[in-house]
Amino acid sequence: MHPMLKPALRRAWRGRNTVQFGVTPAHAVTLGPLDIATASFLELLDGTRGLPLLREEARALDLSDRHVDTLVKRLAAAGLLDDPRAGGPAADALRHRAEAMERQRPDVASLSVVHPEPGSGLRRLAARRAMRVQVRGAGRVGAAIAAVLSGSGVGRVDVLDGGHTEPWDIAPGGLPAAAVGERRDSAARQLVRRSAVGGSPRATETDRRSESGEPGLSLIVVAPRDGLAVYAPDPAVAGPWIASGTPHLYAGVIEATGVVGPLVLPGGTGCAGCLALRRSDQDEQWPRMLTQWRSGRRGAVPACDLGLATAVAGLAAAHALSFLDGELPGSTGARWEAALPLLDWRSERIGPHLDCSCGAAGQTEGELTSEAGPAHDTMAG
Ligand SMILES: [Zn+2]
Incomplete structure (x- = not known):
């Protein structure tokens, strides 16, 4: 898994240590309180790193492996995580169709907001x-x-x-x-x-x-x-x-x-x-x-x-x-x-x-x- 905070959900700090993902009540989720190290760690969740690398970089922030695993699990459970490589074979096939992918980026993003599990945007689009x-x-x-x-x-x-x-x-x-x-x-x-x-x-x-x-x-x-x-x-x-x-x-x-x-x-x-x-x-x-x-x-x-x-x-x-x-x-x-x-x-x-x-x-x-x-x-x- 290469966790990525869903880019479709806008992020904003509510006060000093709580972050809100999403603008509208239909999909907004709040996360907090967060310490500074955990807040910095969130920036690493951009889909470019697998879990082993995330754990390694988290250690530099004084965050334990367990803390990382728990956080990633909670973010996933809250429907906040996507995975740019997930979605199954049909989604993989769609990834290779560059023109279709470019045109349907907003649709994939919308599906990612509606459906909580990582990779669900592309999986649903492929299913169509x-x-x-x-x-x-x-x-x-x-x-x-x-x-x-x-x-x-x-x-x-x-x-x-x-x-x-x-x-x-x-x-x-x-x-x-x-x-x-x-x-x-x-x-x-x-x-x-x-x-x-x-x-x-x-x-x-x-x-x-x-x-x-x-x-x-x-x-x-x-x-x-x-x-x-x-x-x-x-x-x-x-x-x-x-x-x-x-x-x-x-x-x-x-x-x-x-x-x-x-x-x-x-x-x-x-x-x-x-x-x-x-x-x-x-x-x-x-x-x-x-x-x-x-x-x-x-x-x-x-x-x-x-x-x-x-x-x-x-x-x-x-x-x-x-x-x-x-x-x-x-x-x-x-x-x-x-x-x-x-x-x-x-x-x-x-x-x-x-x-x-x-x-x-x-x-x-x-x-x-x-x-x-x-x-x-x-x-x-
Ligand atoms: Zn009837």
Whole structure:
């Protein structure tokens, strides 16, 4: 191990002998009280020295081997240490791809903040290359989500949509103006390719894939151009995903409201069916109105604020990545909504419904609780 204090966390002294790693409450950790020798020793944790050399240099500071070992262990337990050589074979392979590494340095740094164990940043980033995500919809929201996922290192991003690109589908980060008139699916495919880090996955990975057949989908992102299909998703459309156990995340804009979620874990969290039943419970006229909304307004260009669409796409992509990286983001079984002009994001829990055939209502909530570590960790040095 070559311990390195995570460079992504800013360091500041709180008073004379306590140091705080990290600025925001979500990831800040304090360490102290520290004597001067230990404080000097921290400067040596820059990833260039292995433990034997660290112990040797610590002796010059009058620090015992035991003190060094305990300190390193505590720093690691607090999630403050990285290791520039850790992360396993996939991370090693990624280290050799200089262009991808340079481009994704901020992403690795972010992952290192979120995931405590040394080498986890690169390990998670490398793991994304084996993921396959399907984005359904190539409008302002869907295309931008696909581009962000591709640019974030997701190995395969498929986009499904019909028809041809219209001028109002164009968005910065989404389909370009040159795509107008092209088939939406092929324009989106090109966008995904252009956004990919260091080109498409290497041939060896492709070969491995074809040997083992098509990999299953890690996630479906439902981002249709018509936001009604996100606000009031059709349970019949989601049926096959529930049956196959494929996680899916809804995101879109309807009128002047942006919607992210729910992320549905089939059989575990509330689904489109649960949501429909819940709406009918709350408002018995809901199904009647829904039928009218679904059949009307054919041909009209749906309202969609570009800023809101971009925010929804970014937030949805971040939730998707958090899930792909092994976490349960806040959209799991919940929906985030923001309406213009105030744009204050609010969440509503989409609980399982007893009458829904997805079976989520039979699950215990506790089984789905994320096992993320404590946000704060205070240590005595
Ligand atoms: Zn359900």
